[in-house]
Amino acid sequence: MKKIFLAAIAIAFFAACSKSFLERSPIDEQTEESFYKTPEQALQALVAVYNELEIGDYDNIHLVSEIASDDCFGGGGTSDLVWKQWDRFEASSNMNLTLWQKYYTGIYRANILLSKIDNVSWGSDTTLKTQYIAEARYLRAYFYFDLVRLFGNIPMTTTPLTPSELNIPQSDPATVYAQIATDLKYAADNLPATPYASISSSDYGRVTKWAAESLIGRVYLYYTGYYSQNDLAGVITKAQAINYLDNVINTGGFGLVDNFANLWQSALTNFVGEDNKETVWSIKFTYKGLGNWDQHNGNRMQVDIAIRNQILDPYYKGWGAGTVNSSLWNAYDNNDTRRGATIVSIENENLTAYSQGDQAQYTGYFWKKYTPMNSGNAVEMGGDFQIDNYYDDVVIRYSDVLLMAAELNLDGNLSKAQDYYNQVRDRAFQSTSYRKTLTADAAGKTLIMNERRLELALEGQRYWDLLRQGVDVAKAAIDNAGTSDMTVSFPAATKGLFKIPEQEISLSNGVYQQNAGW
Template sequence: MKKIFVAAIILTTAISCSKSFLEREPIDRKVEETFYKTPQDALEALVAAYDELQYGDYDNIQLVTEIASDDCFGGGGESDIPWKRWDRFENDNNTNLNNWTKYYTGIYRANIVLSKMDGVNWGSDTTLKTRYLAEAHFLRAYYYFDLVRMFGNVPLVTTPLSPGQYNVPQATPEAVYQLIASDLKFAAANLPAIAYSGIPAAEYGRVTKWAAEALLGRVFLYYTGYYGQNDIAGTVTKQEARTYIDDVVNASGYTLIDSFPRLWQSALSRFAGEDNAETVFAIKFTYKGLGDWNKHDGNRMQVMIGFRNDAVPPYYKGWGAGPVNPKLWEAYETGDTRRAASIISVEAEGLSYPAIYPQKTGFMWKKYMPMMALKAEDYNGDFQIDNFYDYVAIRFADVLLMGAELNLDGDLGKAQQYYNRVRDRAFLDQNHRRTLTPGAAGKKLIMDERRFELALEGQRYWDLLRQGVPVAKQAIDNSSSDAQFNVSFRPETKGLFQIPQQELNLSSGSLKQNAGWNQ
C-alpha cells in the first residue's frame, strides 16, 4: 500500500496571536487508500503544500538573489563558500540542490491536492473545494515562478509522478509561464474577494484573491521584460495585468503604513506588527520548532544575516551573510527614511563591531535582522533555526510600483498617483515628487524607486534581469582595490542559476545544463 506523509506547520509567534489557520498537529503516516475522503483530509493536504514555503536555510532564495545582485556581497566566514560563489557567479555542482528540491516538493504537494479533490465527500457545499483548489493553484504557480526564474529550463509537471515517470524533459519557459499565468488566473477568479479589514485574524498567511492578482502583475512584468514579449504566452495581456493590479489597489483594502520604518521589527515598540495593512502575502514563521532541526517552522534565513560571531545590541547574532554594498547606502537621497530603516550602518549608528570576516563592509541588513528583544531563546527556541519574523513576499508598496510601471504607457496620471504615494511616504512630504514621463526616462525613475523601496526584500536581482542582461551586468559588476570585492557578472549565463549536477546525473540525459555552467 502506498504511504503518504502529510506535514503540518504551526504558525503562532510571540509577536502576533491568532495565526490558527495552519495550526495543525503534525500527521505522521496515513494510508492513501483511506485518505483524501473528508474536507479535513483535504485541508491537511493543503497545509502540506503551504508547508514547503518555510523551507530554506543558507540557500533561501531571498538571500541568494540579494547576494547575486549589486546590493550585497557574499560574506560569512572562510568556509561559507556557497555565498561567495553566488556573489561571483562561480561554479559549484550542487549549490542549488536544496532550492531545486524545495520547489519540486512544493509542486508535488500542490499537484496532490489538485488531483485528489474530486474524491473528497464535500456534501452539498462545494465552496471549500473551490477555495482549496484555488489555493493549490496559487501555490503551484508560486513555486514554479521561483523555480523558472532561477533555472529557466525546467521540467513541467502537472500531476503527481510515480516511479518510472521521473525523467521528465525540460519544458520551454513559455510553457511554464503559461501554466503559472493560468494557475494564478484560476486563483484570482475563485478566491473570495474579502477586503483586508474583513479577513479573520486566524487566516492571516492564507492565500487571497489579492495575492493572486498581485503575483500575476509580478509575473507579467518579469516574463515580458526578461523574454522581450508583449504578454504572458498568450495567456495574460498587459491590459489584463493592469486590471489585476488596479483591483488590488482599489478594492483590496490594503494600504501603506504611515511610516516606512514601522514596517520592520527593528522598530521594536513602534513596529506596526505582522499582518499589517501593507502585507498582501507573507510566509509565516514561528519559534515553536523549539530547537528541533527536523522541523522548518522558523525563519532560518534571519540567522544568516545576523551580526557574525556576537550580538551587537540592539541587534542579535548570526553568520554575517550578505553584507550590504556601500553603494546602496550611498545611493539613497538625503531625507529618505528608507535608508536607515533598511540598512544598518555600523558607523552611523555608533556601534562597536570589531569582528573581522570576508567581505565585511560595515553595512548590514536591518530588514529581517534578528533583534535582541525578539530572540528565539526567550521562548525556548534555538537562535539558529527558530527566528519567527515572517517574510513579507508581497507588499502593497510593491503593488503600487507595479501599477505605476504598467500604467506608464497607458494612464500616465494613474501611474504618477501610484508613484507619488510611495515617494511621499518615504520622505514624509510631497516635496520630493518626480514627474513620470512615458518611455525609458519614466521607467528608470520607477526602477530606481523599486531599488530603494524594496531593498533586501528579494526583488532587486529579478528587476535587473528583466531590464536586460546588459543592464544587469553594468549594475552588478564591481571593481575594487580589495580583490575580495571584485565581481563580474557572466552574461553567458543570462542570469540563470546552475542546475544541480546531481539532478543532471539522475535524469538519464533528459536534463541539460544551462548555458555558461558547463565549464
C-alpha cells in the same frame, strides 16, 4: 527530479508552522486509499503544500537573489564558501540543490492534492473545494515561478508522476509561464474578494485573491521584460494585468503604513506588527519549534544576515551573510527615511563595540530589514537562535503593488502612474517636496526602477528587476571592480540563470541539459 518525487511523501502531513490554520496535527499511518475522504483531510493536505514555503536555510531564494544582485556581497565568515559562490557566480557541483528539491516537493504535494480532491465528500456546498483548489494552484504557480526564474528550462508536470514517468524532458519557459498564468488566473478569479480589514487573523498567511492578482503583476512584468514579449505567454494581456493590480489597489483594502521604518522589527516599540495593512502576502514563521531541528517553524534566513557573532544592542547576533554594498547606502537621498530603516550602518549608528573578526567582505553595512532584535530574540522565547527566529517573510507588500501598477500604466495612463509613484515617494520622505515627474518613456521607467530599488531593497526583488531590464543592464550593475575579495563579474553567457544541480542532471540519465555558461 527523480529523487525529489520519490522522497516527497504526500500523505505524511506535518504542520511545521504552528500558526492558526497551519496548526494541524500530524497524520500517521494513512494510505492514499484511506485519505482524501473528508474536507478536514483535504485541509491537512493543503497545509502540507504550505509547509514547503518554510523550507530553506542559507540557500532560500530571498537571500540568494539578494547576494546575486548588486546590493549585497556574499559575506559570512572567511571560511564560508557557498554565499561567496553565489556572489561571484562560481560553480560547484550541487549548488542550488536544496532550492530545486524544495520547489519540486511543493509542486508534487500540490499535484497530489489536486488529483485527489474530487474524492473528497464535500456535501452540497463545494465552496471549500473551490477555495482549496485555488490555493493549491496559487502555490504551485508560486513554486514554478521561482524555479523558472532560477533555472529557465525546467521539467514541468501538473500531475503526480509514477517512477517510470520521472525523467520528463525540460519544458520551454513559455510553456511553464503559460501554466503559471493559468493557475494564478484561476486563483484570482475564484478566491473570495474579502477586503483586508475583514480577513480573519486566523487566516493570515493564507493565499488570497489579492495575493494572486498581485503575483500576476509580478510574473507579467518579469516574463514580458526578460523574454521581450507583449503578453504573459498568451494567457494574460497587459490590460488584464493592469486590471488585476488596480483591483488590489481599489478594492483590496490595503494601504501604506504611515512611517516606513515602522514596518520592521527594528522599530521596536513603534513596530506596527506583522500582517499590517501593507502586507498583501507573507510566509508565516514562529519560534514554536523551540530548538527542534526537525521542525521548520523559524525564519532561518534571519540568523544568516544578522551581524556576525556579536550582539550590538538593539541587534541580535548571526552569521553576517549578504553584507550590504555601500553603493546601495549611497543611492539614498540623505532625507530618505528608508535608508536608515533598511540598512544597519556601523559608523552612522555609532556601534563602536563592533569587531570585524572573521567577517568576510566587510562593508560596514548589514541588513536592518529582517535582522533579529536583541529584545525578544529566539533564545528569550525558549528557542535556538539559529533556527527559531520568527519574523515573517513578506513576499508582497502594497508599495510593490503600487510601483508595479505605476510601471504598467506609464504609457497608457500617466496621471494614474504618477499618483501611484507619488504615494510611495511621499511616504519615504514624509513630504511632497521630493516628488519627481514621470514621463511615458524610458526616462520614466528608469525613475520607477530606481524607486523599486530603494523601496524594496533587501526584499528579494532587485536581481530580478535587473534581469528583466536586460542582461546588459544586469551586468553593468552587478560587475564590481574592487579588491580581490570584492571583485564580481556577472557571466552574461548564463543570461542570469542559475546552475542546475549536477545530481539532478545525473539522475535524469542525460535527459536534462545544463544551462549555458555553467
